[in-house]
Amino acid sequence: MNQINDLNDLRLFAEVVEHGSFTAAARGLGVQTSKLSRRVRALEEELGVRLLNRTSRSLSLTETGRRFYQHCLALVAESKAAKDFVDQTRSKPQGTIRISCPVGLLTSGISAMIAQYLQDNPHVQVLVDATNRRVDVVEEGFDFAIRVRLPPLESTDLAVRQLGLSVHMLVASPELVARYPVPDSIESLKEWPTLSMASNSERFVWNLVDAEGGITSWTHQPRLATDDLASLRLAALQGIGAALLPREFVEADIQAGGLLHLLPNLATTPGLIHAIFPTRRGMVPAVRQLLDALVAGFEALNQKW
Structure with a gap:
């Protein structure tokens, strides 16, 4: 695709026209007049046309230069609008x-x-x-x-930021609890139907931690296994089985009485809820x-x- 090598030369050219001379434009831009003149001359050579008529006393646009200048103004305006947009996104949420x-x-x-x-x-x-x-x-x-x-x-x-903790708790519906002896240990659940997150190995193990940090592992065969927490919660509410579900996911059900918290002295090792993102720079x-x-x-x- 044919395009101008250095788009900044268009802005420099527009500044020369705006100020009416290379000297005034160079002063406004904080560059040397000779350098500015060379850049505009190089632009003309790249385009293969003359944009400015130069004399020792005056500077004027050629007809091609006049029309080219209008395009340069549009480009400078778009550039400013793009920067203003970025500045706004950096100043307030949008x-x-x-x-x-x-x-x-x-x-x-x-x-x-x-x-x-x-x-x-x-x-x-x-x-x-x-x-x-x-x-x-x-x-x-x-x-x-x-x-x-x-x-x-x-x-x-990647950059990582911790958001919170997720603890799973053992829950069951009041109807299910009424059909089985109230468990006093994880082993006493062996007669209970269970629900579980899916496992690629089809081996289902609950690892629970007591108040002293001791870990109890229990292998079970669930009636329902899925990676959809909503399906597990619904099955638990309907009394299909006991389930190990995130506390934040079932707290409202426990408060409403739809689920009961079993073995409250046991819980899972807290999972770290975290966000990952490419970089902290320029966020x-x-x-x-x-x-x-x-x-x-x-x-x-x-x-x-």
């Missing part, structure tokens, strides 16, 4: 944010946090890819992706403040518990 988030996290509180953020920032648009797959933040153009992992987090070249206010809002949202949830 623009579009693209994020990825697991479905279960969205329904367990993050959707409400995003909705509140949008209410507080009317000039921001958030596009959420609700998926349980592991996305490539850089290749797919996300501002950040939200993940949950057990500590320690894996090494990565626009809209993205930075959304991350801040998510951190504050999880802090509020933790205070409730």
Whole structure:
């Protein structure tokens, strides 16, 4: 594609025309007159036309130069508009944010946090890819992706910010509890039907930690296994089986009496809810403040518990 080698020469040419002389333009730009003259001359040579009529006392545009000058003014105006846009995005939250988030996290509180953020920032648009797959933040153009992992987090070249903690708790419906003896240990659940997150190995193990930090592992065969937390929650509410679900996902059901917390002295090792993003440098206010809002949202949830 044919184009001018250095678009900055168009701005320099426009400055010369605007000031009426190379000397005045050079003074305004803070460059040497000779350098400015060479740049404009090189532009004319590149274009293969004369843009300016020069005499020792005056400077005037050729007809081609006059029309070319109008295009240069339009380019300078667009350049200024582009910079103004970037300056605005850096000064206050606005623009579009693209994020990825697991479905279960969205329904367990993050959707409400995003909705509140949008209410507080009317000039921001958030596009959420609700998926349980592991996305490539850089290749797919996300501002950040939200993940949950057990500590320690894996090494990565991406920037990471912790948002909160996710603890799973054992729950069952009152109807299911009424049909079985109330468990006093994980082993006493052996007669209970269970529900579980999917496992590639088709081996289903619950690892629970007591108040002293002791770990109890229990292998079971669930009636339903899926990577969709919403399906597990619905099955638990309907009494299909006991389930190990994120606290933030079932807290409202426990408060309403739809689910009961079994073995409250046991819980999972807290998972780290975190955001990964390409870099901290140059992060626009809209993205930075959304991350801040998510951190504050999880802090509020933790205070409730």
